[in-house]
Amino acid sequence: MATSKDERSHQGQNEVIFVSAPGKVILHGEHAVVYGKTALATSLNLRTFLRLKATADLKVTLRLPDIDLNQTWELNSLQETFSDLLGKDAKDCKPPTKEQIEKLKTVDGYHEEDGTKGMALIAFVYLYLSITGSKKLEGCNALVVSQLPTGAGLGSSAAFSVCLAASLLRKVGAISVCGDSGLTTSDLELINKWAFEGERLIHGNPSGIDNSVSVFGGALRFKNKPQVSITPLEKMPQLRILLINTKVPRSTKELVAGVRKKLDRYPSIINPVLEAVDNLAITCELVLKEMASAQTADQMTLMLQLEELVDMNQHFLSILGVSHPSLQQICLTTSQYGLHSKLTGAGGGGCAFTLIRPNTIIKTIDAIDAKMRKCGFEAWETCLGGVGVVCHRSREDLEKFEAPADIYSDSDSDSD
Secondary structure, three states: OOOOHHHHOOHHHHOOEEEEEEEEEEEEOOOHHHHOOOEEEEEEEEEEEEEEEEEOOOEEEEEEHHHOEEEEEEHHHHHHHOHHHOOOOOOOOOOOOHHHHHHHOOOOOOOHHHOHHHHHHHHHHHHHHHHHOOOOOOEEEEEEEEOOOOOOOOOHHHHHHHHHHHHHHHHOOOOOOOOOOOOOHHHHHHHHHHHHHHHHHHHOOOOOHHHHHHHHEOEEEEEOOOOOEEEEOOOOOOOEEEEEEOOOOOOHHHHHHHHHHHHHHOHHHHHHHHHHHHHHHHHHHHHHHHHHHOOHHHHHHHHHHHHHHHHHHHHHHHHOOOOOHHHHHHHHHHHOOOOEEEEEOOOOOOEEEEEEOOOOOHHHHHHHHHHHHHOOOEEEEEEOOOEOOEEEOOHHHHHHOOOOOHHHHOOOOOOO
16 A cells, blocks of 8 residues: 555545544533633543545445445435535635525434434535545545544544544645655645534534644643634653543533523623632643653652642633533542542533542552442553644554554455
């Protein structure tokens, strides 16, 4: 599958395109970021992978086996139904109108009761037509597989939107060839804009932090008001965490709307909470910077500060109404071992993370893991940070990222 530079220059039209993007953990700032407050987030080494393959049968297929989604459309039908989305410049990213969104909901395969799954289908159709509609439309087969659990607050939908945007922009030549230097800053910014539109279709009113972390990777400080501001953290200490998935499903859209209702009903109470979360995130960034350059003797003192911030933020999130009994159980269980946890993402179930002290022994992690499993949860140890969106150039490159075998095993002959 390895290709020469000249061959890669035509890859968008003639070759199979492989893309991957990471999930994320929000350290601090969930929900408050929607209202212009500071959020800190970092990428995970768990990724979503997408393979986009051109086909000659004038059909468009989307397959997401992880959520049992397999949908095929006739290309001519999509062109006729959504002609108003075609013929646009792929570098001119604009949101769909309300009328276009309602029309997208008439596409074959969409069912409102499917929730996020249905909106992911709509996001694909919108991005496919809006980006590739600038050229002559071609049939294609998109396969998406992920290491990220869905609906768990780890940015799985953002990683999906980022992979879609990157692969489709690559297909029409709107972003540079993925050579040794990788994607350019302007490429990443364009991918981020389109991925955010995908996220808006899926979640309604997202902050933009999930797609930003998935695109740029590493650790970021994020604000979206008065204008979007994305600032990479120059220094990020190596932090171990225990990531715990409650497997409790929830709707990000509904949780975000719930916080809005509380703010509207109790502005004099909720506004100070949002302001406190903002100050907490800013304080955490300062602690992280100091921790990255501190002597070993000072690490424990700074770790204690991080733990205090984690505890405070979990209480603030409970006030906002986005915690859940499963998340409270995680906080209680880990505290019995002297560790500190908080929800990450939208809350209402989903995932939490636990800070692991450098001197924490394996026996302690194993004991917590056993208790989590008894609760029906899933836990795994990982480190924070990692690269953002990647256009993979070979099977060997995919294997470096531990891509699931399904993503390339039938790249030469699809069964569809």
